[in-house]
Amino acid sequence: MNESPKPKSTGDSDLIARVRAAARQEQFLDVVSAEEARARFERHLNLSPMSSERVALAGAHTRVLARDVVAATDAPPFDRSNVDGFALRAADTWGASDGNPKSLTLNKEVIACGHAPVVTVAPGTCTAIATGGVIPRGADAVVMIEQTDLIEEDQPKIELRRAANSGQFISYAGSDIARGETLLRRGTRIGAREIGMLAACGLDCVEAVRRPKVAVLSTGDELVEPGRPLKPAGVYDSNGAIIAAAVSEAGGEPSTFGAYPDDPVALEKAVRKALDASDMVVLSGGTSKGAGDLSHRIVPRLGKPGILVHGVALKPGKPLCLGVVGGKPIVVLPGFPTSAIFTFQTFVAPVIRAWAGLPPEAVDTVTARIPLRVASELGRKEFVLVSLVEADEGTIAFPTGKNSGAVTSFSQADGFFEIDALASALDAESQVDVTLIGSAARAPDVVIMGSHDVALDVVVGALANRGFSARTLAVGSLGGVAAANRGECDIAPIHLIDPVSGQYNKHLVGPGLSLVPGWRRMQGVLFQRGDARFEGRNAQEALKIVLADRSALMVNRNPGSGTRVLIDKLLDGARPAGYANQPKSHNAVAAAIAQGRADWGLAIAPVAKLYGLGFLPVSPEHYDFLVVDKRRERPAVRAFLEALHDEKTRQAIGALGMEPSA
């Protein structure tokens, strides 16, 4: 019996159609360079940081600060004892030795932590104090209990056999964190250290940049969720996990949508949902032009402008698809794991970082030698992932040798180098610049060492707006001069008067240094409002009164400070009570007066205002910058000087009570 052949089933014709489609190589029509791809993408995006939101300190870890944080209190808040012992006047101990012990009468007070002292330490007396206790009025040093003997008489006494220095075992108010100081800068990612600083200033919440929400989807019939058994021809969805983690690292908030089969209807539905709920959608897989690849086909259906780039002259990563729909980016990364994470880091992470308020990631490179010839495709810029090895003759970069389908080639590489699109190979022994992956925090762009001032924070803030980071180390004016002379810093802010000429700072300009004028700060006498010895008088009159008043207690400054030079000039040899109390900052002086531990001292006008104290002007002090000539042409140093002279910065400096120099 001759049976006629069965009519072809529709299933068969379907299959044949798919075979035909798979064999017909679709081409990427418009392959663009990596630079062009990035430019097109960013042209359609607003890259300013997201709005800010208030976040409780407990939930602030890893968040990015939306605003600078200015310390509202000093830490420590008062002059504090570092040991268990006795608070006293250092002058009472001078000359003490084994042969000549000095004895001091114990006051009827014990200063425990949390106890505000009430008894003044008068000459010849001392007060028992615990570690962390508040230094009482009149005292300027602490001796350790171990170095004293108790004498039991009617009135108990202690005996000492060693002299104490003024300031011994005292941490001055504001020596850790000074009120008014910019504690943390916006764009800073909050880690454990930052949390500790915020808490020490009494802050229980911060303004953080809202984290951009990024939906992460994987596509492919073969994908299996980690944790499930692997089916035949199945592959674990590793892209979903690595992309979600990379979103967090870039400052975003990932929402994982999971893996979808190559089914256009289900996928479109999922992508629409993701787009609604997020600021950005990242898919991986299905962007090639082969069978089953349809992720990119969905994008034009979602809205305008749709696909901006499909096909980048880049290896790994050619099939990358970048689109924007209604202001939201939608990105289809290549499915191959190395290509996926590489293109994510190159094109997507910078957008998330910008939205999250983070600065662009620093690129660190090292020069290395390649031990073997590396072939490359003409017409595509190629990135070769390498492992670095330190050899006697220098660093060697070994290509990891795995293709872009490998998961480990990116995860285990130390870095990568580029082969130009126009080169077909790189010869063995060539030198290459290797960009490091996940390298350590970068060094600051400018190092500023010297005296600190609140207006310096304004200039450093303006510098940060220009994209440069600064490290400021408060080492005092003299420390700054020394650092500048040794070339350890770029810029040294100083304010030292020449006792001979009476001029500020000019005498410190040595070879290789130049002086750039900063601003003037008014120095004057600080006192508690309402104190009749000062209120309504000028500084000269007030000084005359307090120098004749034995109950008036001053607070001095440390030797070497510009303010101390001025104080000694004013006192003209007089040594009023409290002269030996010599804290190291304007803030500590103001805190001592505000807390009643002293009646007067010298500091700058803005600090008087900060502590609500009265102020009698004495003379303006010049706060200028020594610049190391060799470093003056560095982009960050130039940016600092530009920021300093910028009209907006000058206004902000003026608003703090300083007078910017012409």
Ligand code: AMP
């Ligand atoms: P595609 O871009 O969909 O053509 O996929 C290219 C290659 O990447 C294939 O070998 C896929 O199995 C693989 N791939 C795609 N998506 C993932 C994923 N989410 N996790 C791991 N491998 C993937």
Ligand code: MG
């Ligand atoms: Mg696929």
